[in-house]
Amino acid sequence: MMQAIFIYLATVCVVCAVLTVSLRQPVYNVMALLTMFFHVAGLYVLLNAEFLAVVQIIVYAGAILVLYLFVLMLLNLRSESRHLHRQWPFAVLILGSVAAMLVGAMQAGGFGLPTGEAPAQVIQAVGNTESIGLTLYTDYLLPFELASLVLLVAMIGAIVLTKKELIQDHGEEQS
Amino acid sequence: MIPLSSYVILSAVIFFIGVIGVVIRRTIIVVLLSIELMLNAVNINFVAFSHYLESITGQVFVFFTLTVAAAEVAVGLALLIAIYRNRKTVNVEELDVMKW
């Protein structure tokens, strides 16, 4: 049962990933990625991470991809006659090396690592949300605050980059 | 029971597809989408290891990945709009001012 579900989710994920990079119409790319995000959320549920599954949908599907769609419609991008980069043969070389690196890393790694103190039973007893919260706000408090700083900087950056008047004012001062 | 290796292989495959997308596509927006793919592959790995190594840390790290993804998308799309405004194109090939 679990295996059948995993195989379904994994297949859809891979197919949608391929569609995301191969389809020509940008809106279709976004839709394929959206489908993939849902199935990744399904994988998280399989791995007993319901909270992350829901957050995945809220953040990725509900915020990030909507922004992509928004920009697509703002710029009114349509599919083009040629959608591959001019240098794609050169790219294949790089990709070959990346693939080799991945295979090598997986060969060398092995999976027999020591286990921690939070098996599935413990997490389920406390509740997924609560255990994440406890770890996040005690052990990882500083990274958490830094992450908020990253978001703040990104927000300011986005506003500065897109605000027309700011760019124009700057240009006038220099000229 | 699904072995950990299947998750890792799945994540590797998705990551690789993401890399392909970044390298071969012309439109910036699809390149950004491919970066999202790669980040998701990383997330799958985090959660899978968190489950099998019985440690919640992996799931906490997914949060930081999410944060980075959100920041990336905000700045990336802002750049995209700024580029489109100035150059009237979003093709990677045509943005060659910095090329030697």
Place this chain on the structure above:
Amino acid sequence: MELGTTVLLAVIQIAVVMGVVLLSVAYMTYAERKVLSFMQDRLGPMEVGPWGLLQPIADGLKLFMKEDIIPSGANKIIFAVAPIICLIPALIGFAVVPYSEGFSLLGGTGGTITDLNVGLLYIFAFASVGAYGVILGGWASNSKYALLGGLRSGAQVISYELVIGLSIVGVLLLSESLSLRAITEHQDGGFWHWNLWVQPVAFVTYVIAAVAETNRLPFDMPEAESELVAGFFTEYSGMRFAFFFLAEYANMILVSCLASVLFLGGYEAPAEFLNFVPGFVWLALKTWALLFFFIWIRGTFPRVRFDQLMKFGWKVLIPVALVNILVTAVGVYIVNN
């Protein structure tokens, strides 16, 4: 419990809940027309059935038998899919709304279709997906009005989802759970134990944001009739139009259900001596009271301008919700220690 029994139980509950929800959606359209009419000294639909009671059925039949027009230049696939993307998230949220105290049924427990421990987030996750249907429908129609409506809706839904998310944090701090059943049980014990009295600011911000989130007057920017024809579903007709319509009303019922669970005690009776009335009656009463409130607002206020809408969301509601979180957190900390 065996797998077969689990599935059977789930199917029965889904059938019943969906039936009730769809019937409520149908009669919500009727109630809206009637109540608005009474507010305007009119009578509303009177012709089909006694006092027009069969009007929703007639409307539905008419819409489903109409020609399905796909405009030329539209993106056929996305045009066809968008209404369904809009409808499904609106209906799927009802899976976690607890409609009654747990009762035994076929060897399992009923009362909710499924009681997720992240139930609240689950509803928000799917509510955020509903925006796709609107944006894609607007884009795929290949029409200026539809595109503008879709873009406005995208901006509006994203902004106000944030407000909804922030305004419920106070309730979560009080009940220490994301499960809707746990939140309801936390308000056990009658009228004065409802979250409404502890979190009045959160309730007000939630209701305002919910009105905006469901694209209702006075925040119905995406489909402002007088400026954008019908907004994102300008080009839609027949069955697909009906899907959008269903989705809008199902969303309204969902946010009202959620408000009654979060702030008005869900299926709990307002007083001890009223406990003999079954729980789903209380939930339905509270939900319909909120739905009446929605109609009331629609009958009273004129539409706001789009920039006023965004300004109100970002500069008033979000700061108020944040302050509410801060105050609640401090209060909870003081009480707990």
Place this chain on the structure above:
Amino acid sequence: MGLIRSIFMTELLMGMKLVFKQMFKPYCTLQYPHVRHDIPDGYRGLMSLLRYEDGSERCVGCSLCEAACPSNCIKVVSDEVPGQPLVRYAREYYLDITRCVFCGFCTEACPVDALAMTKVYEASVFDRRDLMFDKRKLYELGEQHLADGKAYLIAHNMDDGTLFPKEGLGDNRYSFPPVDLGEGERPVTVGLTREALEMELSKQ
């Protein structure tokens, strides 16, 4: 004070209170096909042609209605009554309802009170050509709504109730409602400016 008011949304609540009160006021809708308005006598509905009591046509084919019609929707074809060279009648009479503005000038213009407006306001048909009324149709309307036509003429002061005499034809043919010119000489007011008129009046 204003801040407190906007925090508690007093104005909004006042508006909502008003709307809520309005809910319990009686409705003012008329369930139209089942219940109809009581239409006043002066109502200008579809136009009709009237007959004398003995059934002969009132219309003498003078075309004054055609001349008075602001939207040119009336067409009269006048002819002599065969064998009676002094009497004329309308051989054809057309009224284009699609262009009619229901002003009633034609009834005012008619010297023999042959035209009257009925209280019929449901003019919809399935075929547009049915809205081109001919003489037969107009007389039919007049017969069906004779009482309405009479009431219309009385309401518009074109008849003092003596229009449809019991005996004899044409007694009222060229008679108008009597005009009382009053006693003594009247100042000449036609063609004077306003100031001149006031001067004239102040002299008296």
